[in-house]
Amino acid sequence: MLEPPLRLDASIVDHWPLQGGCAWPGTVNTHRGSTDIQSRISHHLRGPAPVLLMSKYKLFLLRHxxxxxxxxxxxxxxxxxKLSEDGVKEAQDCGKLLKEQGYKFDLVFTSILSRSIQTAWLxxxxxxQEWVPVVKSWRLNERHYGSLIGLNRAEMALQHGEEKVRLWRRGYDITPPSIEESHPYFQVIYNDRRYTTCDVPKESLPRAESLKEVLDRLLPYWDSTVVPEIRRGRTVLVSAHGNSCRALLKHLExxxxxxxxxxxxxxxxxxxxELDENLRPVKPRQLLGDQTKIQAAIKKSLFEILKM
Ligand SMILES: O=C(OP(=O)(O)O)[C@H](O)COP(=O)(O)O
Structure with a gap:
């Protein structure tokens, strides 16, 4: 079997042949104690009596x-x-693809932001499968970007330098400056009735978050509400956001x-x-769809964020 690469980086995105539409997560670092599916699978494949990791559950994550x-x-x-016209089409195309591939959902989880809910509906x-229940929680919301909300990333890079913006966007435990009451979107966000429905008082909701803090607020919900449904054998779609999905991937992989x-x-x-009985991945995540387009989108995004 072809050994997968050790890390996802720009050259691998470029040259690594995709196997069945899989994008291998950039993770090894067993010395840091991370649970790493590559070594888990390699271990099983290299052992004297190969044991195939059994896929027990299928879980779908979707960025709106x-x-x-x-x-x-x-x-x-x-x-x-709301979704742009292109975003509406993306969500519809996603549904068509999942239908063509014969998938059936039992339950959908979304954030309480319209773009993730609208995507789930489409x-x-x-x-x-419009009848499938949709459950919403603020804990799947996008990362709270604090005072950066509403600002243009390219302008921010000119003002603060690319390195600073890169750290704010991709430093795992770097929290951007908090949103102040004078911020143009403060009242828009915190006076919105949806935030009176959360499982914490409005005053305790975040004012800025690192990716780590996203995971910290997401995990209790994941463990108490989503995991039991997966364990019951339900096929779950999580329709959420770039960073809430990244936080989940970090946890699962x-x-x-x-x-x-x-x-x-x-x-x-x-x-x-595809997850085993302990909800650990048994194979690389698969990004479904046209692989050329998907890899081009990933490359573009990595270049823009990390200049890789
Ligand atoms: O709203 C956002 O993500 P989303 O479009 O997935 O909801 C964030 O602005 C994503 O920003 P980032 O890609 O700089 O982390």
Whole structure:
């Protein structure tokens, strides 16, 4: 069997032959104690009596279709933007693809931001599965980008330097400056009725988050609400955001704090994870769809964020 590469980097994105549409997560670093699916699988394949890791559950993660502010290159975060025309099409195409491939969902989880909910609806509609329950939680919201919300990333780079913006965007435990009451989107966000429905008082909701803090607020919900459904054998779709999905991938795949920087998800592309009985991946994640387009989108995003 072809040995997978040790890390996802720009050259691997370029040259590594995709196997069955798989994108191998950039994670090894067993010395840091991360649980690493590559070594788990290699271990099983190299052992005297190879044991095939059994896929017990299928889980789908989806970053919503393109939103208006994705197009304008602005930090959208907790601002409730709708999908752009292209984003609507991405979500519909995603649903068509999942239908063609014969997948059936039992339950969908979304954030309480419209772009993830609208994406879930469009996917279910295209699949003819509109009746499937959709459960919403703020804990799947996009990362709270604090005072950066609404700002254009390219302008930010000119003002603060590319390195600073790269750290704010991809440093695992770097929290951007908090949103202040004088911020143009403060009232828009915190006076929105949806934030009175959360399982914490409005005053305790975040004012800025690192990716680590996203994972910290997401995990209790994941463990208490989503995991039991997966264990019951339900096929779950999580329709969420770039960073809430990255946080989940980090958790499920045991990606290191460093390597998560180079994991990026294109909008509207479903990610299939096959998990064992302990909810650990048994094979590389699969980004479903046209592999040439997917790899081009990943490359573009990695170049833009990390200049890789
Ligand atoms: O709203 C956002 O992501 P989303 O489009 O997945 O909801 C963030 O602005 C993503 O920003 P980043 O890619 O700089 O982390």
């Amino acid at each position: 279709g393109e939103g208006a502010w994705n197009k304008e290159n602005r930090f959208c975060s907790w601002v409730d933007q 996917v279910l509609e295209a699949m003819g 045991g990606i290191s704090d460093e390597d998560i920087a180079s994991v990026t998800l294109p909008t509207g592309i479903p990610v299939l994870l």
